[in-house]
Amino acid sequence: MKRKPNRIASQLKAGRVAANGLIDRRVFLQRGAATGLALAGGIASGYAANIGDNAKPWQKTIGAPMSAGGSPSRFAQEKLKRGVLQPYGEIAPGSGASMTPIHELHGTITPNGLHFERHHNGVPDIDPAQHKLTIHGLVKRPLVFDMEALMRYPMVNRICFIECSGNSFFNTFAKPRPLPAGMIHGLVSCTEWTGIPLSVLLDEAGVDAKAKWILAEGADAATMGRSIPLSKALDDVIVALYQNGEPVRPEQGYPVRLVIPGFEGNTSIKWLHRIKVTDRPLHARDETSHYTDLLPDGKAEQFTFVMGVKSVITRPSGGMTIWRDGFYEISGLAWSGASKIRRVEVSADGGKTWGDAYLHGPILDKSLTRFSMAWHWNGEPVQLQSRATDEKGRVQMTHGQWMAKYGAGQRYHYNAMQTWAVNEHGEVSNAYL
C-alpha cells in the first residue's frame, strides 16, 4: 500500500496535540486514520488459502501435545529474562537484584517469573511446614500462626505495584547510561496479591493503646527488618500468600510476604516470620545503614516510605531502533505510591509542548497504569518524554530539577522524567534534560 502524503498531512493537522507528530488517539483509531500505517502492504487479491504448497511447515504436521505447564515461545524466550545485577559479585552472591524487562512487556500485569527481585542475603529455601509467623510486643495476646492456620483467615485480593526505592538509580549518575528501560527502571513490577489483611491479625492479637509502630522481619539469612507506622499497618497492608493466583514464589517471599501498597519495596518484607508491635520505630540495621535519603547538605531524610509519582515510556525506549518514518504508538507505564494516576502527558520536543496520553483502564490505586500516545515520526531527531500526575496533584520533576534538589549522593526515590533521544537513524537512547 502506497501512503498518500496529503492524507497524512491532513491527519496530522486534524489530530495534532503537540509538536513533532503527537496526535490524538481518536484520530489514530478512527476509520481511515490507520491507513497511513498500511506498510502492512501486499494486496491479497488472488488470495490462495494457506494449504498445499503455500502452507508453512507447522501447518503440515501435528503440533506439540498438551502440557502440565507452559513456557514462552523459543523465539521470545531470550528477551523475556530479568537483568541480573550482582554488584558485590563473589563476596556476597546473595545480595543484588533482578530487573523486570519492562521494555519487552506490555499491559500492566507482570508475570510472576519476571517480577523484580532484590535480596540482601539470597533466597531462603523455606519448608512451609516449619515456618511460623509470630505477632508479639505491645499486644494483649502474643500469637504464633502456622501456615495452615493462616489459610483459614478471610482474604482480600489487590493488584498493586512494588517498586524498589533504589529503582532508576543509574539515572543519578553523572552521564546517562546507555541501557534499556528495564535495566534503568525495571525494579518495579505489578501483580495481584491475595492474603489476609494485617489489621485482622493485629486485631486478634489485640493492639495496645500505646502502640504506634510495628517491626516486620523476614526469615532470610539477612533477617531483613523494617519499621512501619501502625496507621499504615492497619490500613491496606496484606499478609500475602498468593501472587497472580499462585502461592508466592521463593524469590518473592514464600510462603508468606508482607505487601505494603505504595511504600518502598524493601518494607514489603519477604519470608515474613515476625511482627513486633512497638511504641516507636526500631531503627533496624536496614533502615539506618541505608534506605535513607541523603540531601546535599549532608542530612538524611528517614522513613520516606511513599514512592513518588513516576512514568516511563517503554516503547520506543533505550536500545531500540525505529526503522522508518511513519505512524507509531508510544506506550508506557505510570504509577504513584500515594494514589491513582490522574494524568500522563507526552512530549516529543523535549518538554516544550505536551499532549495528554490515553490512560488504559482499569486505573487502579497504587498500580501500574498503561498509557499510550499516537505519533507520526518524520525521521528527524526528537526527544520523547512522559510526565505523570497523580490524584494527590504530585507531578514528576525534570532530571535537572531532581538532581538540584537531592544532589549526586542520593540513590533512592529517583522519580524524575525519563528522556529518550531519537536520532536521525531512529536509534533510541537514554538522555538527561
Added chain:
Amino acid sequence: MKRKPNRIASQLKAGRVAANGLIDRRVFLQRGAATGLALAGGIASGYAANIGDNAKPWQKTIGAPMSAGGSPSRFAQEKLKRGVLQPYGEIAPGSGASMTPIHELHGTITPNGLHFERHHNGVPDIDPAQHKLTIHGLVKRPLVFDMEALMRYPMVNRICFIECSGNSFFNTFAKPRPLPAGMIHGLVSCTEWTGIPLSVLLDEAGVDAKAKWILAEGADAATMGRSIPLSKALDDVIVALYQNGEPVRPEQGYPVRLVIPGFEGNTSIKWLHRIKVTDRPLHARDETSHYTDLLPDGKAEQFTFVMGVKSVITRPSGGMTIWRDGFYEISGLAWSGASKIRRVEVSADGGKTWGDAYLHGPILDKSLTRFSMAWHWNGEPVQLQSRATDEKGRVQMTHGQWMAKYGAGQRYHYNAMQTWAVNEHGEVSNAYL
C-alpha cells in the same frame, strides 16, 4: 488459645446470614470476631528471637542468588500443574486439553503457564518472522500484515476470562465424578490480554456494506476456523499479541491470537492467520461437526456463542478435607460471558437457605470475580453451593434443572450450580442436586 463456646455462639447469632454456619463477612473481619480462629495457638510470652539455636536452617546460610527467571517453591510445584486430558491418546496426540488447577489458585489472574489449553491438532512451533495475518473477502482493500506491522498499531489492554464451551462436561455424566474442582471446571482462566482492536484492522481494510460475518482461522495443522458475527467483531474483539505482559505463549496462540471476550473459547482463534469477511456464516468443519448444543428432541442449537453465568466454590472443594470444626472462609470464582457479575449467593444446606457472598473488586466485565463467605463448620455433613447472577439478570440453574433442559447428550455450555458435599469426616466431594 482456647476458644470460648459462648463467644462463638454469640458471633454466629450476630452474623447469621443462612443455615449451617454461614455468617456475615463484617462479623468475620471485625475486631475480636477472628478470635474464634485462634487455633493459631501458642502464646509467645518468653518469645526468643529466631536466632542462634532457635533459627531455622535457611536463616543460617546464604540463600540462592538472583535469577533471570523464577519458578514456584519446590514445596508447591507438584500442585501447580495443569491436569492433562488426552482422550484420543496415541491416535491423536495433539487433540485434548490441559486444565487450570483452580482449586490450588487464589485471586483472579491465572499465571500464563497455568492457563488452560485446548488443541485440535497440537501446538504449532511458529516462527514469527514467517507468520502473516491476512484480511480478505468482502473488503475494499485486502491486506496482509506481518508481525512487525501489527506491532505499530494502537493497542488496548483487557482482563477477561476464556472458557472452553466443553468446560464442566464431566458434570453431565450420570454419576458425579470424584474429581477436584480444577479437573471438572478448570477449562476456564483469566488473564490480561493486550493487542489491537480488530475493528481498527477491519476499518483499514474497509468492510463492505453487505458484510455480516467473519471467518477467523488458525495456522495450526487442524486449520481451526470459526464464524463470528461482524457486530461482535467490531465490538470488543482483540487481535492479541501479549498475555499478562508477555508475548502470547505458543499454547495460547503465539504469535497472535484472536480474543473474543465472553464467547466460547474455541472462537478465540489461536495462531490467527486469516480473517475472511463474509455475508453469512461459513459453517466451517469445527462449527458443524461439533460446537453445537444438542437438545433432547435431537435438534441442535448452533452459534450459541455467549458463555453462561457460572460460579464454583474452589475452597473447600472436591478432594479436600476439612480437618476440624471451626471458622473458615469459603472462596470461589464467578463469571459471565454477557456482563459483570452482580451477585453470588452461597448455601450450606443444599440450596434451602442462601446468604450473599462478598464480591472482591475490581469486578470487571466478562472476567473472573472472586467471592467469599465466612463460615463456621460444626462438624456435621453439609452441602455447599454457590449461585451467581449477572448484570443481565441471568441466574444459574440447579444440576437437575439443567439436565432436564438439555438432556444427557449435551456436552457444551454446562453452567449449573456446583454442589460440594462435606461428610462428617470433613471430606469434600462432587455431588448432584
